[in-house]
Amino acid sequence: DAKTTQPTSMDCAEGRAANLPCNHSTISGNEYVYWYRQIHSQGPQYIIHGLKNNETNEMASLIITEDRKSSTLILPHATLRDTAVYYCIVRTLNSNSGYALNFGKGTSLLVTP
Amino acid sequence: EADIYQTPRYLVIGTGKKITLECSQTMGHDKMYWYQQDPGMELHLIHYSYGVNSTEKGDLSSESTVSRIRTEHFPLTLESARPSHTSQYLCASSASGTGTPPNYGYTFGSGTRLTVV
Numbered sequence A: 001d002a003k004t005t006q007p008t009s010m011d012c013a014e015g016r017a018a019n020l021p022c023n024h025s026t027i028s029g030n031e032y033v034y035w036y037r038q039i040h041s042q043g044p045q046y047i048i049h050g051l052k053n054n055e056t057n058e059m060a061s062l063i064i065t066e067d068r069k070s071s072t073l074i075l076p077h078a079t080l081r082d083t084a085v086y087y088c089i090v091r092t093l094n095s096n097s098g099y100a101l102n103f104g105k106g107t108s109l110l111v112t113p
Numbered sequence B: 001e002a003d004i005y006q007t008p009r010y011l012v013i014g015t016g017k018k019i020t021l022e023c024s025q026t027m028g029h030d031k032m033y034w035y036q037q038d039p040g041m042e043l044h045l046i047h048y049s050y051g052v053n054s055t056e057k058g059d060l061s062s063e064s065t066v067s068r069i070r071t072e073h074f075p076l077t078l079e080s081a082r083p084s085h086t087s088q089y090l091c092a093s094s095a096s097g098t099g100t101p102p103n104y105g106y107t108f109g110s111g112t113r114l115t116v117v
Helices: none
Strands: A009-013 A018-023 A032-038 A045-050 A061-064 A070-075 A084-091 A107-112 B004-007 B010-013 B019-025 B031-037 B044-051 B054-057 B076-078 B087-094 B112-116
Touching (some): A018 A032, A032 A061, B019 B031, B019 B087, B019 B112
Parallel strands (some): B010 B112
Antiparallel strands (some): A018 A070, A032 A084, A084 A107, B019 B076, B031 B044, B044 B054
């Protein structure tokens, strides 16, 4: 699986958009970008995933650059409850590579009042 | 409601005791996983199973063992607990992933915080 690079930590004011970057310059054509978050040692929670098109759901938006070497997770109106560690994971979806996820260190997002 | 359950939520136990951490899911997922996480540190995969009677060790070496006799149940056992086993243990499950593209989302349990004294 392609390696990802994320900033260690970020701050965001409550009500503002939180933009979390992820670099995955060695991503291959059949690898998806997944985002999870972990709130205070709870089990990680799935947020969103995409291949090459931008994606949006009720939680967040995922913007993937045209060359697919980086992506940004956007929380449009951050709340205090969005304070968490956010993990960017790049994965293929076939049995040859297995199905377990490698979470890495992630980005610790602090949303402040 | 379909979910994944871990018990106990907290466990404090003496050195040398045998313990079993329970994990059950009601979603019919074929794949299940155990992760270990120390406070403020990364999640490390210690065991996984892709189906009944199938278990494999993960990236992080662990003295624990697992079994998968039923699809919904994936218990983790420590034959003789030691203080070095003190950690949080998180169980997860996922489906085979169908559709285009598949969600492939993991669902995690609430975890078991184990303290060995």
